[in-house]
Amino acid sequence: MNKQEIVQKLQEIGLPKEEYWVVAGGAMVLYGIREQTRDIDLGCSKTLADRLEADGYPVERLTDGSRRIAIGKDVELFEGWLYDRIEMWEGLPVISCKGLVMMKESLGREKDLTDIEAIKKYMAEQKSD
Numbered sequence: 001m002n003k004q005e006i007v008q009k010l011q012e013i014g015l016p017k018e019e020y021w022v023v024a025g026g027a028m029v030l031y032g033i034r035e036q037t038r039d040i041d042l043g044c045s046k047t048l049a050d051r052l053e054a055d056g057y058p059v060e061r062l063t064d065g066s067r068r069i070a071i072g073k074d075v076e077l078f079e080g081w082l083y084d085r086i087e088m089w090e091g092l093p094v095i096s097c098k099g100l101v102m103m104k105e106s107l108g109r110e111k112d113l114t115d116i117e118a119i120k121k122y123m124a125e126q127k128s129d
Helices: 003-013 024-031 046-054 097-107 110-128
Strands: 020-023 040-044 059-061 067-070 075-079 086-089 092-095
Touching (some): 024 040, 024 092, 024 097, 040 046, 046 067, 092 097
Parallel strands (some): 040 075
Antiparallel strands (some): 020 040, 059 067
């Protein structure tokens, strides 16, 4: 999904902007660090997780007790998945770049190491503007 497709999908889903935030690859696409992502991962509040579970969305309990909630085949919400802070980016709540680096570091996968380099390069370029 490209930036336009992510924005459109989030508008279609219609979640309250104060209850979720874009993380992972979706955040990288919105910031312009990457062109595309396979899916949209979102962090969400306990309130939103409770509501979606009550509405019958598929819920998986993770080892830390938080929930992963599937909304369709290409959107997943992770309860409480937040590092650093949320920023509004072109009208959408998105994890900060610093938080994105922290998240990717905690995951520690090979692909995350490449992403971390790209995010740090983007952050450095933003400071020099």
